[in-house]
Amino acid sequence: MGQRDRRSALTRAWTSAAFLSAVSLACPTWSQAEKGSAQSPVAHTINIGDQKVRLTVETFGAGGLRFLNLHENESTSVLAARDVLKSLPGTLITVHNKGTRLISFTLDGQTFTFDPNRIFTDAGIERSLRKYGPYSPSAHHQIAILRGAILEMLEDQASPLVIALHNNTPGDYSILEYLPSGSEAQSAKEVFVNPALSPDDFFLVTAPALFAKLRSAKFNVVLQSETPVDDGSLSVWFQQQHRPYANVEALPTHQAVQRSMLGAIAAP
């Protein structure tokens, strides 16, 4: 199947009646909850090959920010968000498979593996599958359905900001990678580093106003380039949509720091 054919097949998958009706189950009722009190979670299951990936949506009051956890093993970030949502309205969307960063599934006798934060462009899906094992158009198609389900939850622009929750490894991925000599330099437009903070605790944002707000609050922050390297991550998708978005990265042992970072970005 050629690239163009595969794209049109994916488009058909996105618009299939079954897909849309399945996703509609996941839409929470935004208007009924009181501030800070959680409604019952709404769960939606996506079948990928032989695996079931569960998307859970919890609402804490009407409107507010939307927090999204794509890497299930990065649980400190979810605890920090839950803490913030005790006092602020918002929504928490979490992706569940087996508690791991990567998701593996079997399809047509082959096992495929992908990173759920590398699926938001077609180039990203293909690169992520090839990085961890085999690639096939059928596997690509299955992952694109998961992508569609996640994006469906983020499409409503009434809530202005989506915040992706991440934790990282000491001395590995940090804000230093976005400095001119770093591996992510091409994807950065501006970088502010506060030497008093751990370089592992940082924001990546798509909007200059967010960058200015977080820099003035003295947090480590990267303003993503308008043309970042297309690795299929959600920040690339939001940049392409010209919508405000933030990754909040912190060490797994820095729950209190991450809570204060989330509080700073939620502040008016």
Ligand SMILES: [Zn+2]
């Ligand atoms: Zn992550």
